[in-house]
Amino acid sequence: MNQPSPKRRGRFITLEGGEGAGKSTQVEGLKRFLEDQGIALVTTREPGGTPVAEAIRGLLLSRDHPAMHPDTELLLMFAARAEHLRTLILPALEAGRWVLCDRFTDATYAYQGGGRGVDPARIAALEVWVQGPVRPDLTLLLDMDVKTGLARARGRSEADRFEQEAVEFFERVREAYLERARSEPARYRIIDASRSVEAVAGDLQQAVSSLMGTGQGT
Ligand SMILES: Nc1ncnc2c1ncn2[C@@H]1O[C@H](COP(=O)(O)OP(=O)(O)OP(=O)(O)O)[C@@H](O)[C@H]1O
Numbered sequence: 001m002n003q004p005s006p007k008r009r010g011r012f013i014t015l016e017g018g019e020g021a022g023k024s025t026q027v028e029g030l031k032r033f034l035e036d037q038g039i040a041l042v043t044t045r046e047p048g049g050t051p052v053a054e055a056i057r058g059l060l061l062s063r064d065h066p067a068m069h070p071d072t073e074l075l076l077m078f079a080a081r082a083e084h085l086r087t088l089i090l091p092a093l094e095a096g097r098w099v100l101c102d103r104f105t106d107a108t109y110a111y112q113g114g115g116r117g118v119d120p121a122r123i124a125a126l127e128v129w130v131q132g133p134v135r136p137d138l139t140l141l142l143d144m145d146v147k148t149g150l151a152r153a154r155g156r157s158e159a160d161r162f163e164q165e166a167v168e169f170f171e172r173v174r175e176a177y178l179e180r181a182r183s184e185p186a187r188y189r190i191i192d193a194s195r196s197v198e199a200v201a202g203d204l205q206q207a208v209s210s211l212m213g214t215g216q217g218t
């Protein structure tokens with residue numbers, strides 16, 4: 001059995017949403033909030049989070065490879081995830097720390113599934129292969145109008161390989177995220193990300209509070 005152990009003591013929280021929704025902006029504030037509650041927390045991101053996985057991120061986001069095959073993209077996402085999960089996320093959870101991750105497997109369903117049209121069953125097969133039974137305890141979906149999010153992201157930095165896609169691609173990404181959130185309401189909170197940084201932060205704090213004092217991770 002080479003699948004990851006499900007023996008986790010910390011909580012695993014993921015932040016999801018389209019380009020420019022404010023995921024990275026919210027990580028620091030949410031980290032401070034949790035630490036103020038006495039929680040030992042690791043913050044990280046996908047694709048990436050470890051040296052090997054960050055190198056794979058470089059391949060995935062580089063505009064030097066605009067024509068990557070969707071299967072290659074999918075496998076690289078899960079290759080990075082395998083490294084990240086086994087060397088950073090699971091050791092932290094097993095040591096009792098909480099992990100807050102900027103994007104995780106829901107992003108693969110949204111971007112490679114919804115966006116690129118990869119069959120979700122193929123993504124699910126890789127999810128089981130790489131993660132075994134490991135899933136986030138809570139997923140915070142920052143949802144907002146695609147064009148406004150893209151305008152925010154483009155105001156921030158030069159477009160990466162994904163950000164060069166057409167608006168229709170991101171509309172499919174948004175729809176795939178929302179569909180997943182509706183199909184698994186116990187794990188997701190959908191948050192209106194079009195509001196101020198402070199208003200979004202307040203909702204995120206309320207959502208993570210539901211995880212406190214509720215026993216062990218599964
Ligand atoms: N609530 C908000 N209102 C207005 N601007 C915001 C808000 N949240 C973030 N921004 C700004 O929008 C831009 C994108 O935010 P951020 O990088 O946090 O998004 P992201 O969800 O991490 O995007 P990506 O998916 O591209 O990583 C940044 O310039 C940030 O300062």
Ligand SMILES: [Mg+2]
Nearest residue numbers: 023024025102
């Ligand atoms: Mg970001």
